[in-house]
Amino acid sequence: MTDTQVAPEMWAPATRDGAAAEYIAAPSLTFWQDVRKRLWANKPAMLGLGFIILLVLAAIFGPMLSRHTYFEQNLKLSNVPPLFQTYEVTDSTGATTRFFFNSGNLNLYEVTPSGEVAGLLRPAKKDLIKKQQQFKFGDKQVVLDTAKQQLSFADGAALTPSGWQWNMSNLLGTDQLGRDVLARQLYGARISLTVAFVATLVNFFIGVFYGGLAGYLGGKADTIMMRIVEVISTIPLTLYVILIMVVFNSGFLSVVLAIGSVYWVDMARIVRGQILTLKQQDYVAAARTMGASTPRILVRHLLPNSVGPILVTLTMLIPSAIFIESFMSFIGLGVTPPEASWGTLTSEAVETLRAYPYQLFFPAAAISLAMFAFNFLGDGLRDALDPRLRA
Incomplete structure (x- = not known):
């Protein structure tokens, strides 16, 4: 028997199954079922559909859940950014004041530990000739050089930021009229x-x-x-x-x-x-x-x-x-x-x-x-x- 020959005992007749003749390899789909299947397989289209659904839900329920209205104004908190660098000043009594410097309008704003903007800090003294503003935090004084946009203590020591903080009062900041x-x-x-x-x-x-x-x-x-x-x-x-x-x-x-x-x-x-x-x-x-x-x-x-x-x-x-x-x-x-x-x-x-x-x-x-x-x-x-x- 050569290599190309097969032994007779290796041959076996195929089984006959009547049910297998009616077997469908793939289920039949209607036109719209096929459209839905192919649409679900399209990732950019599904991402677009998901964003549209989120946009609709945000537009309907977002203003209801927000603690701000689209017309509410607070000029003291105008042009507050959504993200800022905070500074901390601790006086001799141990009281700590957290604030951030807004370089756009040259103002200081007090910030709570949770990231809420408490309000606008007023300077205790202004020197228009030197272009400086002095702020008092207990027995500590902080000088704001508006020309150089730098913060320092009264003795000249530089005031370094303590880190970045997200604005929890206005997640996307405020506009020029203080609206959310x-x-x-x-x-x-x-x-x-x-x-x-x-x-x-x-x-x-x-x-x-x-x-x-x-x-x-x-x-x-x-x-x-x-x-x-x-x-x-x-x-x-x-x-x-x-x-x-x-x-x-x-x-x-x-x-x-x-x-x-x-x-x-x-x-x-x-x-x-x-x-x-x-x-x-x-x-x-x-x-x-x-x-x-x-x-x-x-x-x-x-x-x-x-x-x-x-x-x-x-x-x-x-x-x-x-x-x-x-x-x-x-x-x-x-x-x-x-x-x-x-x-x-x-x-x-x-x-x-x-x-x-x-x-x-x-x-x-x-x-x-x-x-x-x-x-x-x-x-x-x-x-x-x-x-x-x-x-």
């Missing part, structure tokens, strides 16, 4: 999410049905309806806001009305293109032959088959709406003080950018993260809903 930045950030999230909600509703109820009706009717009706869309889209959104401001004054209502009146045109164009393709399908002709009305064909047959592009477009247009609201508020055409918006927060922070950069960082980061989150989710939905990308 975190509370205003959370209220600004409400404004932005409300704009996103309005844009979603307008896109769905106006853009989807307007574009679907134009695409299904076709002919002269389609031509007239799309010419109206083109006329609306050629007028700048800023001009809409200015015209609405003349009637309703500046504020959040002006931005909502401006977005609600023109923001649906892009959705209408996309849905029209989808309907023009789908209405040539056999199932639409069958429904029409059976006597189905135009609204029924749109609602029951055409629009459900266009839900993929509609969802993707909605998630892509929402960050654009958030940016438009922020830009309008930034240039003074949107939300007006004392109401807070991410746009108004950035506008106010630009004036004090060099001295207090944290006031611009937080609203700018919120706008950027929100736009990234919606874009990541939109990309994930597009990939999950595209059957050509299915493995």
Whole structure:
């Protein structure tokens, strides 16, 4: 027997199992089950969705849980940073005073051991010629050189910081009027999410049905309806806001009305293109032959088959709406003080950018993260809903 030959006793007939013939190697999935599975596998989309959920929860419950309001002012605690270096001075009686030096406004603030800002410390004496301020802590004196921005004892010994401390009174600091930045950030999230909600509703109820009706009717009706869309889209959104401001004054209502009146045109164009393709399908002709009305064909047959592009477009247009609201508020055409918006927060922070950069960082980061989150989710939905990308 050569190496290539196999002994007869090593051969055995295969077993016959009738149940194995019906065995399915992988479970069958419906379209939406497959979409959900592939969306869950997309990590950037899931991170974006998680951030959006956290943002919604923070916008709803954050202002309720905060001990500050978005309009509450305390000028004594204006421009207090969220993180600072603390100093400790102990007098002969053993009493210790903790404070920090704000280099932006050249003030000293007393700090509790837990990190709460107790209040503004007033100097006992000011020397305008030497540009110095003297502070008394029991029998100890501390001199603040405002020119050099240095702290020292009365005998000239340098005062070294004891460490860094997070501001537990105002976690993100305060603005130039002493208002809590975190509370205003959370209220600004409400404004932005409300704009996103309005844009979603307008896109769905106006853009989807307007574009679907134009695409299904076709002919002269389609031509007239799309010419109206083109006329609306050629007028700048800023001009809409200015015209609405003349009637309703500046504020959040002006931005909502401006977005609600023109923001649906892009959705209408996309849905029209989808309907023009789908209405040539056999199932639409069958429904029409059976006597189905135009609204029924749109609602029951055409629009459900266009839900993929509609969802993707909605998630892509929402960050654009958030940016438009922020830009309008930034240039003074949107939300007006004392109401807070991410746009108004950035506008106010630009004036004090060099001295207090944290006031611009937080609203700018919120706008950027929100736009990234919606874009990541939109990309994930597009990939999950595209059957050509299915493995």
